[in-house]
Amino acid sequence: MLNERIILAGFGGQGIMLMGQLLTQAGMNEEKEVSWLPSYGPEMRGGTANCDVMISDKPIASPIISADATCAIVMNLPSMVKFVPEVEPGGVVLVNSSLIEETVERTDVKVYYIPCNDIANDLGNMKIANMVMLGAYIEIRRSLDPESVLQALESKLGMTKASLMDINRQAFAKGAEAAKLQM
Amino acid sequence: MLNERIILAGFGGQGIMLMGQLLTQAGMNEEKEVSWLPSYGPEMRGGTANCDVMISDKPIASPIISADATCAIVMNLPSMVKFVPEVEPGGVVLVNSSLIEETVERTDVKVYYIPCNDIANDLGNMKIANMVMLGAYIEIRRSLDPESVLQALESKLGMTKASLMDINRQAFAKGAEAAKLQM
Amino acid sequence: MSKVLMKGNEAIGAAAIAAGCKYFFGYPITPQSELPEYMSARLPKIGGVYLQAESEVAAINMVYGAAGTGKRVMTSSSSPGIALKQEGISYIAGAELPCVIVNMVRGGPGLGSIQPAQSDYNQATRGGGDGDYKLLVYAPGNIQEMVDLVQLAFDKADYYRNPVMILGDGMMGQMMEPVEFKEMPKMDLPAKDWATTGTQEKRKPNVINSLYLAAEELEQHNIHLQTKYQEMIDKEIMFEEYNMEGAELVIVAYGTTARISKAAVDLLQAQGIHVGLIRPITVWPFPYQAIKDLPESAKNILCVEMSMGQMIDDVRIGNEGQRPIHFVGRSGGMIPTPQLVIDKVKEILNGGK
Amino acid sequence: MSKVLMKGNEAIGAAAIAAGCKYFFGYPITPQSELPEYMSARLPKIGGVYLQAESEVAAINMVYGAAGTGKRVMTSSSSPGIALKQEGISYIAGAELPCVIVNMVRGGPGLGSIQPAQSDYNQATRGGGDGDYKLLVYAPGNIQEMVDLVQLAFDKADYYRNPVMILGDGMMGQMMEPVEFKEMPKMDLPAKDWATTGTQEKRKPNVINSLYLAAEELEQHNIHLQTKYQEMIDKEIMFEEYNMEGAELVIVAYGTTARISKAAVDLLQAQGIHVGLIRPITVWPFPYQAIKDLPESAKNILCVEMSMGQMIDDVRIGNEGQRPIHFVGRSGGMIPTPQLVIDKVKEILNGGK
Amino acid sequence: MAVVFQKTKGLTDVETHYCPGCTHGIIHRLVGEVMEELGILGKSIGVAPVGCSVLAYNYFNCDMSEAAHGRAPAVATGIKRILPDNVVFTYQGDGDLASIGTAEIVHAAHRSENITTIFVNNAIYGMTGGQMAPTTLIGQRTTTSPYGRDAATTGMPIKMSEMLAQVPGATFVERVAVNSPANVRKAKRAIKKAFEIQLEGKGFAIVEVLSTCPTNWGMNPVKALRWLEDNLMVYYPLGNFRDYQEVENA
Amino acid sequence: MAVVFQKTKGLTDVETHYCPGCTHGIIHRLVGEVMEELGILGKSIGVAPVGCSVLAYNYFNCDMSEAAHGRAPAVATGIKRILPDNVVFTYQGDGDLASIGTAEIVHAAHRSENITTIFVNNAIYGMTGGQMAPTTLIGQRTTTSPYGRDAATTGMPIKMSEMLAQVPGATFVERVAVNSPANVRKAKRAIKKAFEIQLEGKGFAIVEVLSTCPTNWGMNPVKALRWLEDNLMVYYPLGNFRDYQEVENA
Amino acid sequence: MAKGTVTFKQDLCKGCGLCVSVCPTNILAMDDKAINRKGYHPATVVDPDNCIGCANCAMMCPDLVITVERN
Amino acid sequence: MAKGTVTFKQDLCKGCGLCVSVCPTNILAMDDKAINRKGYHPATVVDPDNCIGCANCAMMCPDLVITVERN
């Protein structure tokens, strides 16, 4: 039974909220129970941003993750420090190794290191580091159909930005590849 | 045992509030328990004014008169209509017969008709009609020493208006006389 | 209609529009600003009015004027902003005007924090305006229910000619969930022949007013209002019971903490501990009877709140001294975890305080 | 000191001055305007400040600033004006500033009337500001007690660093009674080293504030506040019991209605009917225990209020279902008579509802 | 015989509660006459303030809303935004408009709400028994300035018309007085213009009317008119402070 | 080597939470420098608003009070009336001062409270995420004017300095900007004057500072300065609107 | 001079005297003898023939007491 | 030309670039390589010798990063 509880965290501007919303939207499209809960507040300003995403077969009682995340996606160092402890034993951590040199010390979680910014840079657009990470995440967790996520992105981009779909697909695929190498 | 509950009522401008305060002050000076409660509100504006005065040997539980006045002092017609029913059987009504042509219909109360304005006019000052009435009231009810009331007025008038004391004394005395004629 | 993923604040706006509300007067405040923002984008497109007032005081008084025209109108704010609206709310209730007021509660007192809280329960259920008035207060448990209740709220407001409050919190305002906008059953509502729309010189002037200089008249007015409130008590109480039969302990919680408590109830059940949940959906009128009539099996009551325990008074009133009442909660913007609730339940069942 | 005849509103002002309060910020409203008027005449003569603010909102925020300097400061208003002050009161409580707030209640809701009422009980005891805060609320029964409590209020405000409310009504504000200004015992009060008076560059800046952006900190602050409120519950409850022993029915009433009820109790006693009276002097904290511990003989409780029955909730909480609770009252500015109370008592004793 | 003057249909037959000689009555009449003459009684909605004119809702012969103290412009905004084809006006005293309701009137002007405001400045809080207003003159004794208003502690009286004329959205701002028949006639013209501006959809119009309060000024009505002339009209000069053309060309 | 510029003692060592390039930081510094130079840090009491500068109470190196949204002038009044020998100032944003706090600032000016107000006008609600302010320019997109501010429905932006200059009690009113080193220096002179006026007991002084909000304007800090110059400074002309002498001779 | 006729609904009069103070021909006065149902001495026309129908009185009357007609 | 010395407390820098934009001698630049503890590319002095000590940079810095000295 699916009961995925994901924390996504990073710098403001890294597209963290969007990542979470895409997973949530994709989950909804797959008729799963979902929720998305952002952190908010002025301390976010140019600072860190994070959100909790639930994807489940059962109605979601509480949208808040409290030390029971099944997965943490950390896009920068402060986020890693703050949120890795929130993952339950046996859970998964995805680290953006482009920006985080440190490694995760916990041994009771499975950790993947994805050089998101490097891959995005190689593709020529730093802004799609988040899609790289999403590709990796889906490859690892298989909580959702990859196409659902991409479709969610497509409808988010809408007509005007449809041209960006291509590069995002590539980023997604590259992320998946990078993950596969570590699986 | 003294337990005097007086309603004083009339036009705004007739000095109704002052009459009540003088009785209250005099009662206090005689170490009685007293209270004074005015009606207030915009409807008073140029309209009617009334207050409830309690003078008692026992602590006053409620400062409001509700159909249990021992005495009503009515200085104009609307006040008579409104407040005579508030007097308990056996009580007393003092009517300013200068302004009120009508007579009180109730037979279970004792009524005195004092031509306050006429007497005041004769003394050359319409404003002291209220003191005429107070003189009559004290003569009839004897709830307080007349001197206490006059002293209360004296301290109210203060140094600057002390010269008015004389004519007020006269008014007070004339009121008492007028009352005596009907007793 | 199919489901859409929406932020709570935006879902409220969409629900209001679905309920025929085209007029919104508000003032920005975290964590509800997405609601006015949503309205500012949508309403001009459908011939409605979004107006950012100069303050919450002005906003609630604009609502007073607008509601007086008989149209459906909404305002929203968060805790200190709702505090500023108290006089206006009292006027609206006194003048018997229908409207919907949203409070996405944040931590207090004072400026407090901008994180979710439930510490305006007293404000919502007892009011801070003057006089004997009541709001019908809905405390939705999730965004779907919020959407449904917002629509219901407009009908009830019109039916009772009374302000109705949606009592949410920052979390419900900020989170996204799938929601569905259902076709609501049409209620039979009285004509608004009291509205100020101009006499056309064809009828006597209508007057919107809460002043009754003669105390006798104001008393009559209060008795009339009280009759309405009694009707609400008789007809409008809503609550959910969950896992109640045979529960050895019953949790009372509303809104976000009810949601969290439900998770705790399930987890406890999985551990073989039978706990029930009463979730008031209307916090005024409060489901006193439900508290009074708890199953025999229930030996303890546990209130779970994001406040220092404001709902306890109501639970005490319903309980009438029958069972010990316990409390667990967080405040100031902290959100309790299911684990906190579980731990407290176990402590109580093990005889702790 | 000897007795003087004073209007309630003026007596409050004189009492405040006697308590060392030289600063008053207010706004006119019937039936309390004699208090600011009195202050405007007195304070300039003793080196104090009377300031008529542009509104009640401004007045309460001036009080916030003024109280922050550590001086004794007062404001007053009546019902709708107090509604406007709710945000400010919540800030003052949140920032832990001492001050005294007077409410001479009038009929509501909304503009209501200007006649006496007790329909701001909920507002006073549960607050309409946001968050978990409490005021210490004194409800004097006559002008002498009002004078004494005003003086006590300043001490308690300083001791707890919390706003204290004097809950009167239009009748108490307008009536005259003899009062005596007694020398009050000096309380040992903590130094106000938190006040904003300028650092003189000799200490770290002091900050008056109710914002705690970190929810954890705001929670701690709330826990701290709650400790204070618990101390008030433990130490500050005041009530009067009258004619209680062997009473077959107990009246619960405060302020003006307690006074009226006392007259009724005496009159009933004269008729051989034994009725007791519990008069809460603090309405927050409320004397729940006194209600709980009524004498065995008392089979019924009767609440008498100039409202639609706002205090009943508290009586229910104290009563814990032990005895039927009845209500009689007037509202909207009407004042109950002793006879009304007597009739109700007889009706109850004769088995009526 | 031609009727030169008779009671307007713009007012109901309810007798006002105003004190003898209080010029609130004159100003009511002018507003009523203007509404009648413009034929807008059937579509007008008035907003009464809290102040002596609180009961205006009983006197104007059109739909009325009674606003909280100072909030009439907000209430009017709520009405007008929903019913742009109706005529909406506020009638406010100086305590109401220049003190507690300052933000509301400034922002009605700021948004150039298409409403008309009649601002009755009698330099005192009439209804509550004669407390100081922001418009009370220096030296004037009131119940809360018992030693006479003192500039050092309470500032110089605020000039609302001058101030509001600086708000870009204020289309029409004029100060008039009702101290003499001639000025009453002028006052009516200004009030009419202020309604016409609304009818033309040109935005916010306000007429400040210097008025008396014989009761709280402590003088008889005739003397009160003289006091108004000799004192209020000196500090508060009559005249237009902003007109439509000006706004057009700005 | 002479130190030409170093951190003022008027500010604490707490790093601000302001976004990169937000000119709130510059304005803080100027106020801190002025307090230091006038030697009044030990007797100053600042009042912080609700807005991005809410945490100003952590930054100014003097006693501070955090006011409710818009009420800083009332809070400052309460303080100053009790401590007339201290220096009291408010620091307020445009949402705070020109919207919800309109009545409070107008009446602080009206009473000529002897306080100093620093009014940071960035034409937007910064803290709450970029909603429209009364000072938002026509056409400017904000989260509550998503199609650009429209004069027809929201009026023309309010000019607070011009308006306040009409209040008799306003002793000193000046508008400055912090878009360039030269203007920053001018801004400092105005702020200094506004404090000096208080020290001389002359009454209410306000300095409006045109400021940026790169985050909510959606541009980088350098571009934001240009936008300020090209737009804000055009609609809101810099200059003095009221000075002490003027008041003296009035 | 035009000829006018003024009619006073005396029961509405509050005795303020404003009409009297503005009549250019001084034909109005307070009736110290009469007291109307409101309790005031009402204004009255002493010399109706000299009314010029200028409506000054009506212009100043706060209580809608006066009607003015003119030939 | 006067000679000046500027010192940047780079850890305080938020990388806004305002200083760079106002330096009359164009000797300041953002350091795209470095990331300070706040996570920003800080401003840096590229050509210290040409500093004239005008303090323009300090005047515009919102974050008190800069100290300026002059001979």
Ligand SMILES: Cc1ncc(C[n+]2csc(CCOP(=O)(O)OP(=O)(O)O)c2C)c(N)n1
């Ligand atoms: C919120 C609130 N504050 C105060 C009052 C009391 N109040 C009633 S009228 C009034 C002042 C009226 O003065 P003004 O506006 O000048 O009108 P006037 O009576 O002089 O015509 C006040 C303060 C109130 N009703 N509500």
Ligand SMILES: Cc1ncc(C[n+]2csc(CCOP(=O)(O)OP(=O)(O)O)c2C)c(N)n1
């Ligand atoms: C009573 C109340 N209403 C609304 C808010 C929310 N709020 C916080 S800051 C702010 C606006 C700030 O804008 P501004 O004053 O321009 O300051 P800036 O952030 O732009 O510097 C608002 C509306 C609040 N805290 N309290």
Ligand code: SF4
């Ligand atoms: S109190 Fe003054 S303003 Fe009010 S009605 Fe009387 S005279 Fe007019």
Ligand code: SF4
């Ligand atoms: S949001 Fe705007 S005003 Fe606030 S700190 Fe950021 S840039 Fe400055």
Ligand code: SF4
């Ligand atoms: S119409 Fe003119 S002349 Fe005739 S009574 Fe009136 S004021 Fe006098």
Ligand code: SF4
């Ligand atoms: S002006 Fe009117 S109310 Fe006054 S005296 Fe003349 S008729 Fe009577």
Ligand code: SF4
């Ligand atoms: S002091 Fe002047 S020259 Fe030197 S770095 Fe700064 S701006 Fe450039």
Ligand code: SF4
């Ligand atoms: S102005 Fe200050 S914060 Fe901005 S880049 Fe330069 S040194 Fe850094």
Ligand SMILES: [Mg+2]
């Ligand atoms: Mg007035």
Ligand SMILES: [Mg+2]
């Ligand atoms: Mg701003």
